[in-house]
Amino acid sequence: MKRVTIYEVAKEAGVSLATVSRVINGSSVVKAPTRIRVEEAIKKLGYKPNAIAQGLALSKTTTIGLIIPEASFTYTGQVINGLLDVARIYNYNIMLHTITEGITDVDKIVDVIIKSRVDGVIIYSDKIVDDSISLLNEYNIPIVVISNKISGDSVCSVYVDFEKAIYELCLKYLANGVKDIALLEDRKNVNTTKFMLKGAKRAFEKEGLAYDNFIEIPKEYRSSYKFLSKYFKDHRHNLVIANRDSQAMAVLNAARENGIRVPEDMEIVCVIDTKYNSMIRPTISSFSIPSYDLGAVSMRLMTKMLQNEEVEDKEKCLSYLFTSRETTKVY
Amino acid sequence: MKRVTIYEVAKEAGVSLATVSRVINGSSVVKAPTRIRVEEAIKKLGYKPNAIAQGLALSKTTTIGLIIPEASFTYTGQVINGLLDVARIYNYNIMLHTITEGITDVDKIVDVIIKSRVDGVIIYSDKIVDDSISLLNEYNIPIVVISNKISGDSVCSVYVDFEKAIYELCLKYLANGVKDIALLEDRKNVNTTKFMLKGAKRAFEKEGLAYDNFIEIPKEYRSSYKFLSKYFKDHRHNLVIANRDSQAMAVLNAARENGIRVPEDMEIVCVIDTKYNSMIRPTISSFSIPSYDLGAVSMRLMTKMLQNEEVEDKEKCLSYLFTSRETTKVY
């Protein structure tokens, strides 16, 4: 089928292209009979407006660029779902870009994004993305950052306060006399780890204690499990906090192999989990992070910025909920 | 920053816009001094070619539409990674679309895709997608289908032969005298299940046996685990084959709760697994499905179609490898 343009439709309907344009854009000024004639021509010819041409004419592409870290979509999957659902409602398309730590050149991706003339960019990243933001800013591209608290002119963010989450968790345990609380490093999410550590420190300080139970995973270990297997030969803790369920599982397996019973001898908590956490035994106590909402809210925020609606809160903090499961005792 | 166009660059460099166009497209006819002047102007003004305008002028957007099922990116994540890596090499962008069974209107998505004038579409789907294909075909949009064997004019596919995988697996067990082999239904992947069932039947028939061990999950059960918990109260099998590791885990948990030891009393195998399979205990024996390659090869095929390179095999079958782990005995 030859790609049919607005001209052919106009000719078929015996009107000018301006009228066709009005019809496809739902302008109410077109008289009913003309409109119907045009609509019939559209259907007959199988005409589909060329979004690229529209984009050029309007300087508006109705597509949003999305940047996420590569690797496992296990955790970002829900975020993307939330994002796409809202995007669909507002008729936005999503252009997907991933970055791989140390491999992908972020600047190159930002370059591609600027050239593609997306209306806005949503960035999900553990990393600080100041450079990308300021570059994007120079080209007047609105930005929503997920998982980092930041804002500015045409820059919003949606995040969960991990620092507070860990702070409260530690406080609760400290109140119950549990003081040997270890925090496991997440090498893939350095920034998140930093916030978690800050939370732990703050809780301990509040109780007049010093915090120094950070389990760092040596660079030479490719998997944290390998390291932990060795680690638990001569280390014990009352509670270990991990970022992700996969890491908590590594802790769990390594501990058990060393005769540590969970949760009797040692408790385990993770921050973000996946659907797998409902299937494994024991199930891991975790925070319920509203991943879907993280995406949905971000996209909604983006549409607001693009339609110049007022954004009341440029740094939107979503709430979490601690869910006790089988790897923790009940106090 | 005002969005700078090719005109401004031309003016700044003291040349015509045609020359600027030549420079940004790497045309070799431009004399070095002129080229340098243009390049300096580009840098000075921070000019980024407008891909939308280029797209309109060339009738070519260098973006590919990707349609995947929603929900778990757990299994599609690797496919997407493969796809994106190759797309990046060939300078293609990816427009992401998801479909949710019974919720998203596929036709509407195809409509959006046609309007967006992508150069091609890659569809990952368990479902038969004939309707979408023929519609896309009418608009001359090349298609690559992942996970379904199908081909035609401007239609290619990349898949793994699950039927054969199950056929061979069953044959191996039958040869060892194991005859009570059950196959678990995957409600989310009806088509895949169908192929698996076909493979099992073929194997049994080859041995002169009839196959009738299909575990259907009643519609009223929201999770297969709930059903299986009950099922294993009065059912025993030598081997249960599931599609995904999550389903195999449901089998595992349900069986154990009913006093069935794995693998001693019952073995379990799944077709596709995730990174979680390396963390759980016992680890589930599975086929190694080349998910990343499924994506990478598809994208490569797409670039071939778009550049009119010859495609020697329009229905590309990728290989799998059975990997024995802790849920199976060694024969």
Next chain:
DNA sequence: CTGAAAGCGCTAACAC
């Protein structure tokens, strides 16, 4: 209410 015409930013003949 509808049509004519001037762009949107870029590419690709075709001149010179």
Next chain:
DNA sequence: GTGTTAGCGCTTTCAG
């Protein structure tokens, strides 16, 4: 080698 110009398909004043 470089410039001129006619589109690519659509939107949007501005007339009528």
